[in-house]
Amino acid sequence: MDIVAKLDRVSYQYPGAAAPVLKDISLTIHRGEFLGIVGPTGAGKTTLCLALNGIVPQFYGGRFFGHIAVAGLDTLDHPVSQLARCVGMVFEDPEIQLTGTSVENEIAFALENLRVPRAEILARIPRVLAAVRLAGFEQKNPQELSGGQKQRLAIAAALALQPDLLVLDEPTSQLDPIGTQEVFATVQALKQELGVTIVMVSHAAEEMAEFTDRIALLSEGRLAALGPPEDIYAQVDLLEHYHLRPPQVADTYHQLDRRGITMAAVPVTLDKGLAALPALQISDRLLPPPEFPPPAPSPTPPILSAQNLTHVYTSGTEALRDVSVAIHPGEYVLIVGQNGAGKSTLVKHFLNLLQPTAGAVRVGDRDTRHLSVSDLARSIGYLAQNPDNQIFNTTVEKEVAFALPYLGYSAEAVKRESLRALKAMGLWGDRAAHPLSLPKGERSRIVIAALLAMQPDIIIFDEPTTGQDYRGAKAILEVSRQLHQLGKTVIVITHHLYLMPDYAQRAIVMGQGTILLDAPLRQAYHQSEVLQSTYLVPPQAVQLAQELSRLSGQTYPLITPAEVARCFRPRQESSQ
Amino acid sequence: MGFSSFQTVTRDSLFTRLDFRTKLVMLVTITLIAFTWESPIAGGLLALAVAIACLLAGVRLTYLGTVLKVMFPFYIFLLLSMGFFNVDQVKLLTGKTELTPLLSLPASWALIGGATMSVEGTLYGLNIVFKTLTMVLIIPLAIFTTDVNQMTIGMVRAKIPYKIVFIFSSTLRFVPLLLGEVQSIIEAQRLRGLDFERMNWFKRGRVYAAIAVPLILNALAKSQQLEIVLQSKGFSGSPHRTYLHESTLAPVDYALIGGFVALFAGAIAVYVGLGVGKFYWLLGSAG
Structure with a gap:
C-alpha cells in the first residue's frame, strides 16, 4: 500500500522541558486511510500532529530524534512552507485559525503564500467549498459562520492545498453536537469520495470507532497500541488503564462479558451493537425492567425561578420566548440544547447579567431586577467555561481569598472562609502554588474554591467538560457531586449527555429560545425526538435500551451501559 | 466584493469603489492641507467637508457623535489653554501688539486672578480643533470604506513591506x-x-x-x-506571493489622484501667494 507518511523512532523534547513529550514512535500512514489518534491529555497527540508538518521542531526548537518523511520529504530537511503543500492542518480553536476577511480569502491565503497562480486559486475555491458543502458562502465573513461551518471552512482551506495528508487536531472539541456532526460527516465524505488521507485527534469515542480505519493510542509520549478501531475499542480494560472512555456500546458488551455473557467479538459501533442484541438470547437472559421511582416533588419553594421570561437582544434576536422554570433547593439540574438554544441567555438572567425584556426572574423570593451582580454572586457561584478568565492572583490561597475583602469580610473571616474552601476542594496542599502552574482541571477547582468561600447556595457550571479529556471531565463532575452532597443546588450546562447520568437528576432541554422538555433525567434521555430536534443524540446506552424494549415488548428506561448490562442474568445464574 | 466586519460602511458609494491607493493619496493630501492652514475658517470648512463626505459614504452618525464625545474634553482644554496662554505666537501671526480680550478673570481669584482670554488665542485654538477633527474624520473615511483585503493589496502595491x-x-x-x-x-x-x-x-x-x-x-x-x-499556511511575510484579488486603478482613480495632487499644489500656491488659509484670512488682516 502506498505510504504517505512514515515516522521512524521519533522522540522529541520541548526546549526547557524536563522530559520528552514523544518517545520512540514508529508509525506508517497509508494513502487513503483515516487514522485516529487517541490518548489522555499530555500524551503528545498535538505534538505528533505538529511534527507531521515540521513545526515541531522547526518552529519550537528542542531536541528531536529519529525521522519523519511526509510524501517523501524529510521534515527536518525541508522548510515548513514547503511541507505546508503536503500537510493540511486544522486546529482545535475555530476562532484563531481563520485569518481571512471572507471565505474565499481564507481559502486563498495559503495558496497565495505558496505562489499558486491566481487562475488556479480561482479554480480551486469552488471545488473545495463544494467538498465541505459551503458553496455560495464565498463572500461571507468567516466570523459570521457557526462553529461547525468555521471548522468546515478550515478543512476547505487545508484541502485547497491538495495535500497528501489532512491533519485535524481535536476539530470538534469546542463545537456543539450539530457542529460535531457536520465535521465528522465532512471528513467521512472526503475520505470516501475523494480518498483523502486523514489523521484526526479526538476524544469523541463513538465517532472515532465508527469512522476511522485505525486507531493509534498514545500515552505519555509512547505509542501504546495501534490497530483497527474494532480491536482497540473492544479492549475496554486497556482504555480504562489509559483513562480513556470506550464507546458506550463497547462498554455495555464488555460489562456483559464480565457477567459471563461472552460475544465472539465485542461490537464497538452502534449498528453492530444493536444488531448483536438478539444474539444475547433475550428471552432466556433478560431480567424484568427495573423500577425507577420518579423523584418526589420538592416541598420547598423554588430557589431560582423564571416566569414567562422573554429576552430580545438589541439586534432584534429573540433569544428567549415565554420561558417559565423553577429550580428547587438541593436539585442537580442539567441544561442541554444546541448553541443558540437560549441556555446561556437563561443563566445570565439568573446572574442579572441580562435583564428580562418581559417576565420576571427570582432568586429565592427576590426579583433579580432589584439585585446587583455582586449581590447575586453571594448566592450563585458561576464557573465560566474558561477558568483562566477568572484567575489572576499569584498563589492559590490569594486567588481563593481575593474577592472576600471587597464583599466586606473582616480579615479574620477572609482567613477562615478561604481555609474552609481550600480544604473542601482539596487544595490546601497547593495553597502556595501559582494557579497557572496547575493543570486545567485543578484550575477549575481553584475557581470553585473561590466561589465556595462566598458561601453560595447555587453553583452553575457552564460547559465545564469542553476541551477536557475523560479524566478531566469526570474530575470536575465529581466536584459537582461533592458540592451537591454538601447541599448546594447544582446546575450544569453541557453537550456531553453520556457524562451526566451519574450526576444530574433532572434535564431541561432547550431549543430556539424555549424549553422543549423539563423532566427527570431518565425520562428526558428517552425522548429521542425532542433531543434530536435540538441536534442532540441520546447516548448509545439509551439507544440499546430502546432496542431492547422493542425486542422484548417491555419498557427498559435504562440510560447507562452498566444498567443495560445488569438487565441480563449472569451466565451461571441463567444456566441453573 | 463582500463587506467584512471592519468595513462598517454598508452603503455602496464612490468611496467604496475607489482603489485604496487613491484613498491613501486623499488621506495624505487632506492631512497636509489641514496641517498647513492656520485659518479657523478654512480649517472649519475643511473639517465640515470631510464630515459631510463621511456621512455621504455611510459612516454612521453615532460614530461621529462618539468621536466628538471622546474629543470634547481635549477640545475644551485646547480652547482654554490657547485662549489664555497662546499670546506671543498669536501676536506674531496677526501682527497685533495688543490682543482683543474675550473675558478676564476677577483679580481677586488666587493664582489665576486677572488672566485674560483673547479672541485671537481662542480662534487659534479653534483652528487646532478643526485640524485634529479633520484628521480624526479622514481616517474612517479611508478605512471604513475599504475591504481589509483591498487595503492589504493596495498597501503592498504602494510598496509598503x-x-x-x-x-x-x-x-x-x-x-x-x-x-x-x-x-x-x-x-x-x-x-x-x-x-x-x-x-x-x-x-x-x-x-x-x-x-x-x-x-x-x-x-x-x-x-x-x-x-x-x-x-x-506557508506564511513567511515574503512579498513574493500571488494575489487572489487584483488591484487596478480605474480612470476615476487616476483622475482623483491627479485632482488631489492639483488640490494640494493649488492650496499651497494660494496660501503663499494670496494668504488663503493663513490665520488672519477673512478675519481682518493685520499682516
Missing part, C-alpha cells in the same frame, strides 16, 4: 477578538462578586490592573497559536 501590511490587517482582525476577551474577563470577575459600580476609582484601577494578567496570558497564548497557524 508585506510584513507590516500583514501586521496591520491582523491587528484589525484581532482587536475585536481581544475586546471580546476583555468583556468576558470583566464579566467573569463581576461573577466572582466584584462590584465595579460600587468601587472607588482606586480600587477599580487595582482590579483592572489585575485583569491584565489573564488578558496578557490569553493574548500571548493566542499569538503563539496564530503563529503556528500562519506557519502551517
Whole structure:
C-alpha cells in the first residue's frame, strides 16, 4: 500500500522541558486511510500532529530524534512552507485559525503564500467549498459562520492545498453536537469520495470507532497500541488503564462479558451493537425492567425561578420566548440544547447579567431586577467555561481569598472562609502554588474554591467538560457531586449527555429560545425526538435500551451501559 | 466584493469603489492641507467637508457623535489653554501688539486672578480643533470604506513591506477578538462578586490592573497559536506571493489622484501667494 507518511523512532523534547513529550514512535500512514489518534491529555497527540508538518521542531526548537518523511520529504530537511503543500492542518480553536476577511480569502491565503497562480486559486475555491458543502458562502465573513461551518471552512482551506495528508487536531472539541456532526460527516465524505488521507485527534469515542480505519493510542509520549478501531475499542480494560472512555456500546458488551455473557467479538459501533442484541438470547437472559421511582416533588419553594421570561437582544434576536422554570433547593439540574438554544441567555438572567425584556426572574423570593451582580454572586457561584478568565492572583490561597475583602469580610473571616474552601476542594496542599502552574482541571477547582468561600447556595457550571479529556471531565463532575452532597443546588450546562447520568437528576432541554422538555433525567434521555430536534443524540446506552424494549415488548428506561448490562442474568445464574 | 466586519460602511458609494491607493493619496493630501492652514475658517470648512463626505459614504452618525464625545474634553482644554496662554505666537501671526480680550478673570481669584482670554488665542485654538477633527474624520473615511483585503493589496502595491501590511490587517482582525476577551474577563470577575459600580476609582484601577494578567496570558497564548497557524499556511511575510484579488486603478482613480495632487499644489500656491488659509484670512488682516 502506498505510504504517505512514515515516522521512524521519533522522540522529541520541548526546549526547557524536563522530559520528552514523544518517545520512540514508529508509525506508517497509508494513502487513503483515516487514522485516529487517541490518548489522555499530555500524551503528545498535538505534538505528533505538529511534527507531521515540521513545526515541531522547526518552529519550537528542542531536541528531536529519529525521522519523519511526509510524501517523501524529510521534515527536518525541508522548510515548513514547503511541507505546508503536503500537510493540511486544522486546529482545535475555530476562532484563531481563520485569518481571512471572507471565505474565499481564507481559502486563498495559503495558496497565495505558496505562489499558486491566481487562475488556479480561482479554480480551486469552488471545488473545495463544494467538498465541505459551503458553496455560495464565498463572500461571507468567516466570523459570521457557526462553529461547525468555521471548522468546515478550515478543512476547505487545508484541502485547497491538495495535500497528501489532512491533519485535524481535536476539530470538534469546542463545537456543539450539530457542529460535531457536520465535521465528522465532512471528513467521512472526503475520505470516501475523494480518498483523502486523514489523521484526526479526538476524544469523541463513538465517532472515532465508527469512522476511522485505525486507531493509534498514545500515552505519555509512547505509542501504546495501534490497530483497527474494532480491536482497540473492544479492549475496554486497556482504555480504562489509559483513562480513556470506550464507546458506550463497547462498554455495555464488555460489562456483559464480565457477567459471563461472552460475544465472539465485542461490537464497538452502534449498528453492530444493536444488531448483536438478539444474539444475547433475550428471552432466556433478560431480567424484568427495573423500577425507577420518579423523584418526589420538592416541598420547598423554588430557589431560582423564571416566569414567562422573554429576552430580545438589541439586534432584534429573540433569544428567549415565554420561558417559565423553577429550580428547587438541593436539585442537580442539567441544561442541554444546541448553541443558540437560549441556555446561556437563561443563566445570565439568573446572574442579572441580562435583564428580562418581559417576565420576571427570582432568586429565592427576590426579583433579580432589584439585585446587583455582586449581590447575586453571594448566592450563585458561576464557573465560566474558561477558568483562566477568572484567575489572576499569584498563589492559590490569594486567588481563593481575593474577592472576600471587597464583599466586606473582616480579615479574620477572609482567613477562615478561604481555609474552609481550600480544604473542601482539596487544595490546601497547593495553597502556595501559582494557579497557572496547575493543570486545567485543578484550575477549575481553584475557581470553585473561590466561589465556595462566598458561601453560595447555587453553583452553575457552564460547559465545564469542553476541551477536557475523560479524566478531566469526570474530575470536575465529581466536584459537582461533592458540592451537591454538601447541599448546594447544582446546575450544569453541557453537550456531553453520556457524562451526566451519574450526576444530574433532572434535564431541561432547550431549543430556539424555549424549553422543549423539563423532566427527570431518565425520562428526558428517552425522548429521542425532542433531543434530536435540538441536534442532540441520546447516548448509545439509551439507544440499546430502546432496542431492547422493542425486542422484548417491555419498557427498559435504562440510560447507562452498566444498567443495560445488569438487565441480563449472569451466565451461571441463567444456566441453573 | 463582500463587506467584512471592519468595513462598517454598508452603503455602496464612490468611496467604496475607489482603489485604496487613491484613498491613501486623499488621506495624505487632506492631512497636509489641514496641517498647513492656520485659518479657523478654512480649517472649519475643511473639517465640515470631510464630515459631510463621511456621512455621504455611510459612516454612521453615532460614530461621529462618539468621536466628538471622546474629543470634547481635549477640545475644551485646547480652547482654554490657547485662549489664555497662546499670546506671543498669536501676536506674531496677526501682527497685533495688543490682543482683543474675550473675558478676564476677577483679580481677586488666587493664582489665576486677572488672566485674560483673547479672541485671537481662542480662534487659534479653534483652528487646532478643526485640524485634529479633520484628521480624526479622514481616517474612517479611508478605512471604513475599504475591504481589509483591498487595503492589504493596495498597501503592498504602494510598496509598503508585506510584513507590516500583514501586521496591520491582523491587528484589525484581532482587536475585536481581544475586546471580546476583555468583556468576558470583566464579566467573569463581576461573577466572582466584584462590584465595579460600587468601587472607588482606586480600587477599580487595582482590579483592572489585575485583569491584565489573564488578558496578557490569553493574548500571548493566542499569538503563539496564530503563529503556528500562519506557519502551517506557508506564511513567511515574503512579498513574493500571488494575489487572489487584483488591484487596478480605474480612470476615476487616476483622475482623483491627479485632482488631489492639483488640490494640494493649488492650496499651497494660494496660501503663499494670496494668504488663503493663513490665520488672519477673512478675519481682518493685520499682516
